[in-house]
Amino acid sequence: MKDPVTAITGITYDRDSIEQWLQNSSTATAAAVCPVSKQPLPRTADLTPNHTLRRLIQAWCTLNSVNRIPTPKSPLAKPHVTKLLREILHHAPPSGSLHALLKLDSLASESDRNRATIADAGAAKAMVSLVLNPEFRTASAGGVEHALRVLNLVWNHTPETTTKLLVRQNEGPLLHSLTWILNNSNSNSQQNQTTQAMCLANRVIAYASASLLERIEPEFFRTIVVRILESRTASKQARRSALQALVEACPWGANRAKIVEADAIHALIELQLDQGEKHATELAFDLLARLCTSADGRERLVGHAAGLAVVAKRTLRVSAATDDRAVQVLGMVARYAAGKEEVLTEMLRVGAVTKLCMVMQADCAAYLKEKARGILREHSAFWNNSPCIAVYLLTWYPR
Numbered sequence: 003m004k005d006p007v008t009a010i011t012g013i014t015y016d017r018d019s020i021e022q023w024l025q026n027s028s029t030a031t032a033a034a035v036c037p038v039s040k041q042p043l044p045r046t047a048d049l050t051p052n053h054t055l056r057r058l059i060q061a062w063c064t065l066n067s068v069n070r071i072p073t074p075k076s077p078l079a080k081p082h083v084t085k086l087l088r089e090i091l092h093h094a095p096p097s098g099s100l101h102a103l104l105k106l107d108s109l110a111s112e113s114d115r116n117r118a119t120i121a122d123a124g125a126a127k128a129m130v131s132l133v134l135n136p137e138f139r140t141a142s143a144g145g146v147e148h149a150l151r152v153l154n155l156v157w158n159h160t161p162e163t164t165t166k167l168l169v170r171q172n173e174g175p176l177l178h179s180l181t182w183i184l185n186n187s188n189s190n191s192q193q194n195q196t197t198q199a200m201c202l203a204n205r206v207i208a209y210a211s212a213s214l215l216e217r218i219e220p221e222f223f224r225t226i227v228v229r230i231l232e233s234r235t236a237s238k239q240a241r242r243s244a245l246q247a248l249v250e251a252c253p254w255g256a257n258r259a260k261i262v263e264a265d266a267i268h269a270l271i272e273l274q275l276d277q278g279e280k281h282a283t284e285l286a287f288d289l290l291a292r293l294c295t296s297a298d299g300r301e302r303l304v305g306h307a308a309g310l311a312v313v314a315k316r317t318l319r320v321s322a323a324t325d326d327r328a329v330q331v332l333g334m335v336a337r338y339a340a341g342k343e344e345v346l347t348e349m350l351r352v353g354a355v356t357k358l359c360m361v362m363q364a365d366c367a368a369y370l371k372e373k374a375r376g377i378l379r380e381h382s383a384f385w386n387n388s389p390c391i392a393v394y395l396l397t398w399y400p401r
Contacts, residue, residue: 004018004074005056006059007051008050009049011036017077086105104148147192151198176206177206181221184200197240218251220263223261224264248266252292267309268302275308275312288323291327301339304339310354314357317360358377
């Protein structure tokens with residue numbers, strides 16, 4: 003035991019262990035039970051520090067030349083968090099609340115237990131009100147980053163019904179505020195703020211209503227592309243969040259047109275020219291496949307000098323999900339792209355046709371092999387006698 007505490011049933015446990023037990027065992031309708039006495043033990047039950055036992059443990063460690071267990075900090079109390087939130091929200095001018103906000107950020111970063119307590123005190127609603135406050139955003143540049151970080155830290159500890167309601171009540175203004183923050187995070191010292199703002203924007207998109215998703219402003223998509231996807235200094239976390247947000251917005255045709263117009267396809271291809279991480283590549287190809295369902299999207303992909311080459315290069319090199327999307331993109335481009343003969347020739351030149359032949363031989367899902375076979379069969383008259391394809395690839399399977 004490092005931090006012995008006594009439950010209301012009189013049994014002493016280590017704090018981390020009993021708190022995890024309570025968290026995993028309690029539900030909305032039933033309390034957990036004491037592991038020893040089997041009596042009801044609510045998740046919110048007080049756990050009293052057992053100072054006598056802690057001192058005995060520390061004395062034993064000293065006598066037996068064992069590293070002495072340090073005296074644990076007292077758990078964060080909800081009234082203390084409430085006081086900090088009151089100072090943050092009611093301090094005038096807004097920049098004067100920075101000290102309390104820094105303290106809250108520090109506490110939230112310390113431990114999962116602190117984050118749960120801060121969330122229980124209503125920090126999510128307080129931080130959203132700060133982000134929505136234009137006076138706070140302009141008067142306290144550093145405070146914006148801390149408010150965003152606290153909100154992201156406590157998000158998963160806030161009940162889902164609460165976060166969903168919070169987003170639905172403020173979704174339009176909140177997305178507008180985050181767009182403003184992203185546009186005004188220009189210096190390298192503000193990259194953490196950019197990351198926090200993009201993570202929150204992704205969460206807003208995930209919980210937003212259909213009515214908001216149908217009318218997202220083009221400025222939001224342009225900001226994501228310019229400030230995140232095209233930026234060389236953006237963090238990996240910011241890029242993942244940006245790609246996820248764009249994927250979430252894609253089911254609406256108007257959004258796909260706005261994303262294409264924001265030149266997202268060019269940014270995606272440029273990102274893939276460098277070796278990217280697996281998850282980001284999967285998201286990028288998912289987004290490419292969705293955008294290529296439109297004529298403008300296919301035109302932008304083919305119009306980029308490295309567009310088809312990047313799709314071919316990533317096929318069979320990242321994951322099954324990437325292979326699926328890559329074959330889907332190649333199929334749509336080969337069938338529907340303008341200037342069909344030029345596109346088919348380009349697919350030969352960059353090795354896309356060879357990759358389709360290799361998909362039929364690789365350890366891929368049967369449906370994916372059938373997709374590749376269908377594309378090859380559809381355009382076999384054009385590709386049949388090309389010297390760009392090794393003969394063994396064409397004869398391995400009957401066409």
